[in-house]
Amino acid sequence: MSSQFRTNLTRTALGAAGAAALGIGYASGIERNAFALREVTMPVLAPGSSSLRVLHLSDLHMMPNQRLKQNWLRELEGLDPDLVVNTGDNLSHQRSVPAVVQALGDLLARPGLFVFGSNDYFAPKPKNPLSYIFNKDKRITGDPLPWGDLRAAFTERGWLDMTHVRRELEVAGIRIAAAGVDDPHLKRDRYDTVAGTPNPVAQLKLGLTHSPEPRVLDRFADDGYDLVLAGHTHGGQLCLPFYGALVTNCQIDRSRVKGPSKWGAHTQLHVSAGIGTSPWAPARFCCRPEATLLTLVPATRREPEHVSAHSSAESPASVLRN
Missing domain, CATH: 1.10.287 (Helix Hairpins)
Incomplete structure (x- = not known):
């Protein structure tokens, strides 16, 4: 040589x-x-309905000292959403509950729905990231987290726990029939407890789950839900340019790892890329942390193939428009 x-x-x-x-x-x-707000318009309401602005939050993975994240979350109140939906994984530390509550601030005074994820129940632990590829079924959980305190804080302020319950509510003149399940990632989901056709009079049939596992999405679709909201995937978290996510950390395909898509003939799915990361994997690449402002509008009689697109613009919350 x-x-x-x-x-x-x-x-x-x-x-x-x-x-x-x-x-x-x-x-x-x-x-x-580099927190961002994604804006998406989804045609899922009954014909003749007015629009509904839904702020979808997921995967905060809050640590007590994460001031940048907490300050950014406080700004979201300025979006003036009609409804807030939180699809879990709020905590990453035993002392994170006050930080989550203070960061959400006035959003807790708005109508809200929530389900929990694995990192509301158990603290994250260090793990080999390749396990998501080669050993997808293995679950590693840490010490118990104070999810009961978080639930009490949410419900005392008026948010509704959707874990294995069906509820009907009216928000901004829209009648909503909602149902949720516990985290499928931990196999805590018991869909049979909420199974059945939602009230056909409702202008929005809304399903909630933390992990978008196909077995749960299929049940929501079969029962006739218009929209299912989920999180858990972190949008892949570490993505490659022109390729996207390497893994989804669940059984959905990579094309659905974040954002809107169709599930079945008539159900729309929105998967949040999430706002945080595990403290043991504090990195994102080609996948900014984000919340989503969904503008729900009436569906047309001809089923749309995809949601509408918007151009990019900046705002105090750094907007990504889908």
């Missing part, structure tokens, strides 16, 4: 190591705190 070849090989290795270090630094130090 010539000395010039060894020199070139060394330079290439150093360059690759430097690029990797820059990528890790960007993913952990910049993008995971």
